[in-house]
Every structure is written in C-alpha cells, then in structure tokens.
Amino acid sequence: MEPQTQEASNSQRHTSDQNVHNVSDHMDEDVTSDAVDMDQYRINSWEDIGKIDFSSLSMKNICQLHFADLGLAFEFYNSYAKTRGFSVRKSRSIIVDGKVREKTYVCSCEGYRLEKWNHMKNRVREPKPETRCGCMSKLHVFFDAVTESWVVRDFCDEHNHELVVLKLARMLRSHKKMTEPDISQMNHMKEVGISMPNIFGSLASQCGGYENVNFSIKDMHNQVAKQRRQLPDDLTSAMAYLETLAARDQNLFYSVEKGREGVFRQIFWCDGRCQLDYDLFGDVLAFDATYKKNRYRLLVVIFSGVNHHNQTVVFGAAIVSNERKSTYVWLLKQLLIAMKGKTPTSVITDGHHSMVIAIQEVFPNAHHRLCAWHLMRNATSNIHKPQFTKMFTKLMLGNYEVGVFEQKWEEMVGFFGVEDREWIVDMYEKRNMWATAHIRGKFFAGFRTTSRCESLHAVLKRYIKSRYDLTEFVQHFQRCLSYMRHREDLADFKSSTGQPVMQTHFQQLERCQNFTSLT
Template sequence: MDEKVTNVEPMFDDHGFDEGYNIDSLEDIVMIEFWNIRDEDVCHFHFSDADIAFEFYNRYTRTRGFIAWKNRTRKSHAGVLKLKNFVCHREGFRSQNNNDIGNFKKKPTPETRCGCSAMMEIRLDGPSGRWFISYFFYEHSHPLLDPRLTGLLRGHRFMSEADIGHMINMKKGGISVGQIYQALANQAALKYLQDRAINDLSLYFNHHVDADGTLRNLFWCDGLSRADYSLFGDVLAFDATYKRNKYMCPLVVFSGVNYHNQMISFAAALICDKEKNTYRWLLQQMKVAMNGKAPVSVITDGDLSMKFTIEKEFPNAHHRLCAWHLIRNATSNIGKPHFTSMFKKCMLGNYEIDIFRQKWFEMVEGFGVENKSWVLDMYKKRHSWATAHIRGKFFAGFRTTSRCEGLNSIIAKYVNSRYNLVEFIQHFNRCVDHIQWKEVQADHASVNGRPSMQMCFQQLERSAANVCTLSIFYMFQPILVRAASMKFASWCMKI
C-alpha cells in the first residue's frame, strides 16, 4: 500500500553522482558482471528510474541466492513517487493457520518466510531527477540458495525472446503446447550434446572392438555422474536386463541412490553379450572412470557372469542378491505359495543367525524340499540374501533391483527400438539430464522449504530436520514421532 507524505528530503544536498555507476537502461545492466560486484559497492549505483533500479537489484539477487520483492513506496501530495523499498523474498512471517478444523485436515505448507531484513531502499533526488540507493542491508537471516538453484524461484523464471518467438510461430502452425515444450527441450538437449565434449572436460568414454573393427562394447559417463559416484558410490546397483535399441544390445546401467532417496545414474554401457569377459571389461572401465573407487555393496539380479566379475574386480564389496528375483525363483522352483511366503519371512526377517537357521530347517523339512537343488544352492548363498547374515552391511535401503527397473521405466520415455546407436546415446543422455534435474529440484526443496513439525518436542524434531534432507526427514519423522510418543507414555506412567 502506498504511503503519502508531505515532504521527502534527499539524503544529501550534493550527491556527486559518479558516471561510472550510472545505470540508464537494460543494456547497461546486461554489461554488469554481478559476480564481481562486492556487496558494499552496490550502494554507489544510481538509476534513471525506479523500474531500472528494481531490474538491477533482481539480477543482483540471482547471483546471491534469493529474489527481490517490491515492498513499501512513498509519494508526495502531488502523487510523485519519492521512495521505494525492495526486500528479500523471505522477508516477513507466514501467518499461523489452524490446520485442523473439525474433520478437515489441511496439508501443512512449508514455512518459507523467516523475517529476513535484507533490503535495498531507493530515493528520488529532486535536482538531478535520478534515483540513488539511500539504504542497503545485505545480511540475511536464512541460508542463501546455491546460485544454480535460483532459476527455480518464481522471480527468476524466464524464457529468452528467441524461444518465445519460436513458440508463438509453432502454436500458429497448430502444434500443441505440450509438443512445443518437448521440441524446445529436444533442441536444448541436442545443442548440449554438440558441445558436450568441449564443455564437459570430465566426460569419460571408452569402447571395445573385435578383430574386424566392429564395435562390441561402449561405456560412457559424464562429469556430473562421476561426481555423484564420488559421493554416493558406496552402493552400486548393476542391472543388464534392458534392451531398447535398434541392434537389441543389452543396456547396462550402473545406478545408486542419493541423499534424497532418488535413483541416480552413475554410468551406462551398450554391450554385445552377457559373457564374463564383457562384464569384466565394463567393471574395469568403471574403476578407471571413477578413479579406482570400489563400492562397499553391490546389488544384482543373481546373474552368474555378474557374480564372477564382481568377485574378481570388487573383491571387498559385499554382493547382495535381489529379493524380488529370489521370491520369483522360489515360486517357479518349488511351486508352493505357502513355501514362498515362509521363504520371504526367512529372507527379510530380522533374526539372529541361530533363529534363522532353526526357521530355515523347519521350513525345509515341513515342505519336504530338503533335497531340492535350488534349496541347497540358496542355503549356500545365504550370506548374499538373508537379513540375518547381512546385518551391519550398508545397502542404502536397497533390497531389490526393482528400483533399477523403475529407472528403466524412465529411460523408456526417452528411447525406443527405432533409434540407431548415435540416436540412442543422445536420447539416453537426455534421460540422465532429466534425472540430474530432479536432483537439483530436490536440493531446492530441501534448502528453501521447512517441514511441518508434528511433535511437542519441536527442538528435537527441528534438529533432525536440519541434519537430513527433506525427503529423508519425511521418511524418518514417523519413527521419531513414535519413539517420542513411547517415551512420553513411559514418563507419564512413572508419574
């Protein structure tokens, strides 16, 4: 709301405006390297009008990790604008609403405002007609976003003039909005791929050919995927069951999970077969690309060639078999639903080793399958699948490779069997870009949002929220609430 005042005096009688800090147009703003401007030097700039001043401040905020909002203004009795305030988007406080009204429960909204005092105030100098910065406070009461995330904030979302014009022309041609956005994304991806080798100096790839010079195997990973592996590569899922290219070559995807509990891709390969030598070559390339770092745990679907190569190339990694594949194999090999149910309990039950052994032999003898070769083989491999024997090993929540199959369903949206080798790699890399963008969005949600508290011990709950990412905290919060409730109930009983 505008506040009318009778008189607005300038801060100084003679400002002595420095021509080197003169901003008259958007062209002047474009020429400024905001990354190199010190916060204390911003107050030296002066502007031809208030809109130019706001555009300047908004572009400055983009490089600092927040966005600017227009706040208070002042006018004279004659209606002449004399003063304007631009504040941080987290200025002020969100009103506390009652989320429980009768039987209706409103979904809690994250607290995004925290009373930040960062502000830029501009005033109009009467004699010169220029706007100068009369007050500038740049210390924030909240963490600032990584500059790569500020593009997700509402005030920094924009399209280039060329993209807008292209979009209008395509719409006039009868193309739907969804198809237009897809076409623009494709163009951006192709341009990125053309410059990939130049712009991504950490990109790694290698290939293997036979005696005739025919390409047999191809391995590749980009720099960001290599950086992800350095952080999250302790658990590696190794899946080679997916075929979606013109030559029906298996696609091998090395994947893992990040600190948002999202599936991420570390590397990929197209191979000609699933032989031991092929898998061994792949794991050797993996070690080279990842600077020799070996995973702590590896999850596979039980392929024997995979098992052999993992033991050779990653001898210290703990190999876990996919629970889903084992349950399916129990059904196909024994054919008794009740046995499958008991087998699942033995596999996933958090038993001590002695209890597991007792339940296993009771189950085997009860169904009369003690001489079945599959049963004997499973018991020999119990250190690769039974919770009782793998307790204390780190698997980042992995029990099955079904999460890999979920990743394959995402890949299916980008590639199909009509693509040749070059097209397949290009569109697969688009899929990897999409996965990495989801990670950036999750980073933004964790940094910019605050989860709603559900306990009376809010200090304890907030300390957990500060340590975890938003996704992990929401997984942990019910456990914390139950534990606190039990503790509170125990305390009440003592009273």
C-alpha cells in the same frame, strides 16, 4: 551420343507441331533489340519467379523467357506446373565438351512404365498406381552463348491426362518439399523426443492448417533417413557425439571395445557429473541389464545408486552385445578406471551368474547382495508352493539372529521336503548374499531389491524408443540424465528454503529425522 541424337530428333519433330512455340518466331514478331525489352523477360533469381503472375502468363510470354541458370529454369517450370495442377521432372540433357548445353523438363506423366515392373514374380510391396501415360508436355531450354543465359527453345502445354485441382497440387511429387527452416525445426523437436505426428501437427499449426503444409509425414521420415545416410557408420557417429560432449566436459569418459574385424561389442560412458555423484554416493552400487532399448536389441546396463534426497542417481551406462563374464569384467574395470579406482562397499544385482563372478574378480572386497524381488520370484518358479514363498520371504527379510535363522531354515525345508532341491542347496550356500541375519551391519543405503533399476528403466521409456540407433540412444540418454539432475536441483532448492512443520509430539526426534533425510 545416342540420347543426344534422339533428343535432337524429338526437338525437330515437335517444332512443327501447332502446340509448340519457337522462341525465335516470337522474338522476330514481338521483341525489339532494345536491351530494356530483353531484360523484362530475364529471370535472374528466385525472387523474380515469385513476382510472376502465372494466371495471366501466356505461352508467348513463356517462349520469350531466358534464365540466368538451369536451376531457375526448373524452378520456374515447377512453379508454373503447380498453378496448373501437374508435377514435373528432369529429362534428357545434351552435353557438348563435358558441359550441359540443352535440358528438357517434362510432365511427370511423360513416358510409360517398363513392363518388367508390372510382371515381377517376387514382388513384396503392393504395386504403385500407374501414373505415366505418354504426356508430351515439356519445357526445353538451351544455353545461348551470346547472352550467357538459358533460353526457351520449345514449350508444349498440352496434357493427355486430367490435371489435379489446385488445392491438392501441393501433394504432387515435385511440389512436396521441406525447406531448411522446416528441417531445422523438425530436427530440434526430434532431439527432445517429440514424435513425428506431433511434429507434423505443430508445423501445420504454425502454417495455419494441414492444407498449407507442402510435405507429408512420410517426407519427414525420408528426410531423417537421408540425414542418416549422410552420416558415417553408427558407432563412429556415436563416438563423434561423445567427443562433442567431451569438448564441453573435460571429465567425460568413454570406452569402446571391438571384436574381430572391428565388429562392435560394447561401449561404456559416464560424464563428469556421474563421476562426482559416484565420488559422493558410490558406496552402494546397483546395476541391472535391460533389453529392447535400441534398434539392434542390444543390452543396456546402467550403474546407479541413491543420493542425499533418496533419489536414484546414475553413475554410468553401457551398451553390450552379450552377458558373458568377460563382458561384465570389462564393464566393471572401465567403471573403476572412470572413477579413479574407487570401489563400492556394497553391490546389489539380480544375481546373474556372470555378474556374480565379475564382481568377485573386480570388486573382491565389496559385499554382494542379491535382489530380494528376484529371489521371491525364483522361489515361486522353483518350488511352486505359495506358502513356501511366503515363509522364505519372511526368513529372508526377518531380523533374526544367525542361530534362529539356521533353525527356521531347517524347519522350513524339512516341512516342505525340499532339502535336496538344487535351488535350495544353492540358496543356502549363498545365504551371506541375501539373508538379513547374515548381512547385518553391512551398509546398503536402504537397497533390498533392484527395484530402483526397474523404475529407472521405466523413466528411460519416456525418452528412449526401441527404434533408436546408438547415436540417438546416447543423445536421449543424456537428455534423461539432464531431467533427473533437474529434479535433484529442485530437491536442493526445497531443502534450502523454509523449515519443515513438525507433525508429532516428539518434535526433537522428528526434527533430527527430517534433518537426516535432507542431508
């Protein structure tokens, strides 16, 4: 092999150099055949490397060393380099019969950068500083079949560049390393939503300062990226995580729909607690779509309601690729399957056309109410008259009889001359979905708007970042649910301890009101 020939010639050329020491010469001069003397130069473990005083280590001592394996040889040279202020890397190997028999470790400044990297016409990134300057420093070892160890053949410690001061040596490439405990701690802190800078600061505090940390924030990001590359594709990984949850929660339900060629379309999931909450509080269902909650910018749909403490409770969640009618039909059918066929009495949405059609198809007996806040915003954007929006809101929320409502509607649209506007005609046809006069007697659990959905989205922002992939989204969404359920537990505790203090003269009425709010 050509590299082997070149390596052999390099070895012969540098053996004659005065800065290169041959191990056999020193063995003849200083080392006896006594096995005890030989053992003092043998490196059997990383613990042996940790015991070496590199400040007093001579070149003669280094040339007498032999190592139990190649990894120890590299670790020794790298540790030595750190005390001197340079970085190392692995170079050529000589292979015989398919096995490595000789290995060279060199200074990171060995060789020169290829010219093609200096003259790139389509360069995007700023070029990195040139670090290679032809340094000849190296450690060359070979396998000795007699002692079954790796013996130092050549060692050169002459550098043609300035060495780094010791306090900065930890920043050199071969010395930046995250240990397994560091990686484990980073992953645990990352799972609970702590940012990388804060994780780095915490690790630095544990080490006694940033100067004692042997890696940077960029190294942490690189480690996270490496872990992602080792995992299967994102959707498979997300499903594997849900399978892990299902092993602990036998009632967990999830469903995935793929398009042609296995392309992801949507995923729906809900755990056993979601199903229990729906069984108790699922008479009123609110759902809305939000954007930019994941790295793919897919839509997130959350089904929610209200519990006995007037707190928002989640019944299920989904990530979808579009807002077509078929998508919402699929989602509602999955919800129906997960909830053992129980349908809601009332549904409140923002009035998206695809939602309306899907609800009519899947929940034909549920009363669909449109969000009051979205209607007020639409009134402003369609009519462009603040006074009209004010009158429309009063008419929408006012507790009128049907006849009074019809009269006031005619007066309002006539006063503003908007009888023929398309939005006005559409709203009148849908008055059974938004006017209090026409929905009197229907149960909505206090819902008038999807504001609870909006507030839920605000809570999600504290747990979910836009850079999260599907797996991370599901993980942190479940963490958000755990917090919400913790708040419900706190409310249960408060309601079961002590008695409320009456604050009015109508104590019997107030006591009944307090009891109703607690139950």
